[in-house]
Amino acid sequence: MSPLPSYQPRSAWAMASMLTWLSLINFLDKIVLGMVAVPLMADLKIPPSEFGLIASSFFWLFSLSTVLVGFLSNRIATRWLLLAMGLSWALLQVPLALAGSALTILLCRMLLGAAEGPAFPISVHALYKWFPDHKRNLPVAVVNQGATAGLLLAGLTIPLVTMHWGWRASFAILAAIGAAWSIMWLCVGREGPLTGTPGQRPGTATAIPARLPYRRIFRDPTVLACLTLGFCAYWALALGLTWLPAYLEQGLGFDPITTGRWYAVIVASSMPVTLVLSWLSQRMLRAGASSRLARGVIISVAALAGGGVYLVIASVALPPVPRTLLIAVAACLPPVAFALTPAMLAQIVPEAQRGSVLSIHTALVSLAGSLAPAVVGQLIQRHGMSGGFEVGFAINALLLLAAGVIGLCWLNPERSATALAAATHATAGARSPA
Incomplete structure (x- = not known):
């Protein structure tokens, strides 16, 4: 099967690389609270039951926001939705780094979960605008490896950061990483060219309905x-x-x-x-x-x-x-x-x-x-x-x-x-x- 005329391999894989980085940040954000749990609980005098509530708050709005932003993606370019996510992740790390109470951490983690919930489906939706059907498996798999890399990186680096600079430093570093990604995405992120009106499904004679x-x-x-x-x-x-x-x-x-x-x-x-x-x-x-x-x-x-x-x-x-x-x-x-x-x-x-x-x-x-x-x-x-x-x-x-x-x-x-x-x-x- 020959590539579609509008398929642009270099640009497509550049976008896939950016979204892999985003996936890495996503999972660093997810796991960081658990990695700093012991010193955080000791510093803020948070009992285990209260910390468990804070940890679960990440998922309170996760699924709801995923669905809502998914419907928005039918009308708003994924470039801007992903930029909004990256910026919000970075901004929400700042009050976490400065937090002086359990309530602050709970509210920030709840909002962070809402902001991160749509990341995977919107990233996939964005990728599919760059890759034709017969080339879509590998780039999504690569983006998924960003999550695995994030878990490995967290295990190797967050304990060292905590040991040298304290638990708050990890949130500050994540804020900087998220801001750096957002700036780069603003400069290079684009909407893919493989969009258009309903036509034929790849490899079949079946017409695609408009809705x-x-x-x-x-x-x-x-x-x-x-x-x-x-x-x-x-x-x-x-x-x-x-x-x-x-x-x-x-x-x-x-x-x-x-x-x-x-x-x-x-x-x-x-x-x-x-x-x-x-x-x-x-x-x-x-x-x-x-x-x-x-x-x-x-x-x-x-x-x-x-x-x-x-x-x-x-x-x-x-x-x-x-x-x-x-x-x-x-x-x-x-x-x-x-x-x-x-x-x-x-x-x-x-x-x-x-x-x-x-x-x-x-x-x-x-x-x-x-x-x-x-x-x-x-x-x-x-x-x-x-x-x-x-x-x-x-x-x-x-x-x-x-x-x-x-x-x-x-x-x-x-x-x-x-x-x-x-x-x-x-x-x-x-x-x-x-």
Whole structure:
């Protein structure tokens, strides 16, 4: 498949690089509070229960703002929405660096969550204006690696910054980084050229309707399967971000330094796997494979494989090191859904609704981020760290196995595109005067 005439590789990858940097900042902002929790709580005399409330406040407006900004992206250029996000992230770090009370931190983190919620879907929407359909897998996968890089960078640098300059310095540095990104984006950020009026879906003869009813979109089997796979992948990711370090230390008996190193290995393992699977999917598309095969089957098989490994971890007694290596294998497979499901959704929905649909998808999928840690926390409270996490691994396994089966059965973007277009045309015909 030859590149579209308006595809500009150098500019497209320059925008992808900027959005990867934005993703890195996003995850630094997310994790910094947890990294400075001990000195912050001691300095401001915040009890653990109050700190837990502050930490959860980040997600109070997260999903709501994701949906609202997604609808705005149907009308406002992504260039300006992303600039507004970058500036707001930087500005909100300043009162956090100067905070003298728990209330200040809670309000700032709540607002920061609202500002950061739309980052991923709006970034993907912006990327899709630069990359044609058969080239979209890899750039989204690269942008997702910014999140992983942010987690690794936080683990390596924030403790050192805190040790030398105190916990407030990390927020000040993040404010400077966010401001620097915003200035650069203002100078180089542009809207992509691959936009236009409704036409033909890539590789098919199906006409793209100007708009579709949202109720009809979210009843489509491919969309529902994307939601299921994304939710289950996010469930596993959320546990890795919250409870996994504690499990490695208290459940498997590693010392704190070794725990940090193993956690870095687990986080880093997803980077090459996601990139390779996204590259393979893209090669298959260019060779003429259907999106169902090149995207849907890859995501579903990755979920099934990850679920199978989690099932082994939950049911077989293993020494700490082999168990940790298997956790790394299981954790690196489901995240490919974050790179490939947006591309399938973009195949189905009209361009005018792409931003809002991607944002609704992200909002629903990210609900797993607030549910999974709470569920496993209750299990740990009842059964202890080791016993509770074993049940957590079993839940991971069952969710991913079910999602993989649903994906194999339901993921079919080509069929969904045809069905949605036909339903829209039939509805329009029924409403037109005889």
